[in-house]
Amino acid sequence: MSPLKWLRVTVAVIFFVGIAYAFLRGIPAWNVPNMTGGGEGMEDSFVLAQWQFVPSVLGTLNWVGVSVAALAILLALTLLFGRVYCSFLCPLGILQDIVFRIRRWIRPKVFLKFSRPVPWVRYIILAVLVACCVTGFAGLTLNWLDPYSIFGRIMYVLAWPAAVWGNNLLAADSASADLVRMDYYPVAFPALLASAGMLGLVVVMSAWRGRLYCNTVCPVGALLGLLSRVSLFRLGFDPASCKKCGKCIKSCKAQCLNLKEYWIDASRCVACYDCVRACDEGGIRYRWFTRARRLIPAKKERKEASSRPSAVA
Incomplete structure (x- = not known):
């Protein structure tokens, strides 16, 4: 596993497990002893919510200092390295990766191919969200479009009852005083x-096309995708090293790698680094993108790269 991939997986596991536990922390069977011997375990894991994009925006509007700092860091990371938020921090994005990984286990020989972007869908949804925020309907739209809110609803409405049932099942067969039965009051x-x-x-969109939901529905993905188009460091092909084996395309869950033109759609790339791990030749890596560098045509770049003894910087 490449260092970038290892870093992404480590951070993603911390955020996914921590945020999921935060929604289920009131269940006795889920409380684990902390380092000081207490029983609350990850009681304060809701602090991870401060690093979610929409909550940090809402906190910034209310001049919450931590939210202002978190939003500034998230925007800076996006302008530097692209949509790292979508793969590192967003629990709904990580859930999509889990679903897609399961689908790969079930059907390992079925791969996604590069597809041309259809940006108007995500931009319309983003525009609708902005219009609703301006006209005072932000609460309703954010509840159904904010990826963190969607994940929270899934955990509280669907996962919570299952966790309560599991807790009660353990409590019935255990003599431990720490395990007690809980009453569950179902939602409407x-x-x-x-x-x-x-x-x-x-789940259906993830199993079918990987990060299709992120790149066609999610307004946070649309906004960060716009910023990623001008990020300073982006994953790019090195035509001098690339052997055109196609492993990178088979590993891409966002369908944003165009091997024929040596082009990666930065607005859809979610920085999962699967392509970096799949390439044995070092043909994809982070590169500094200046305006002049972006204007070099792919064919000319390939010709220039083939005449140089070393990889493109």
Whole structure:
């Protein structure tokens, strides 16, 4: 595993497990002893929510100091390295990666191919969200479009009952005083149906086309994708090292690698680094993108690269 891939997986696991636990922390069977001997374990894991994009924006609007700092760091990371938020920090994005990984295990010989972007869909959704925020309907739209809110609803409405059932099952067969039965008060059926529908939509789109939901529906992905188009460091092909074996395309869950033109669509790349890990030749890596560098045509770049003894910097 490449260092970038290892870093991404480590951070993603911390955020996914921590945020999921935060929504389930009130269940006795899930409480684990902390280093000081207490029973609360990850009681404060909701602090990870401060690093979610929409909550940090809302906190910044209310002049919450931590949110201002978190939003500034998230924007800076995007302008430097692209959509690292989508793969490192976003729990809904990580959930999509888990679903897609399971699909790969089930059907290992079925690969995604490069597809041309259809940006107007995501930009319309982003524009609708902005219009709703301006006109005072931000609460309703954010509840159904913010990836953190969607993940939270899935955990609270769907995962919480399952966790309570598991807790009660353990409590019935255990003599430990720490395990007690819990009462569960079900949510309204429309909320249950809506949450199940959102989970089904995300799972189906992820199993079908990887990060399709992120790149066609999610307004946070659309906004960060716009910023990523001008990021200073981006994953790019090195035509001098690339052997055109196609391993990178088979590993890409965003369908954003155009090997024929040596082009990576930065607005859709979610910085998962699967392509970096798949390439044995070092043909894809982070590169400094200046304006002049971006204007070099792919064919000319390939010709210039072939005449140089070393890889493109």
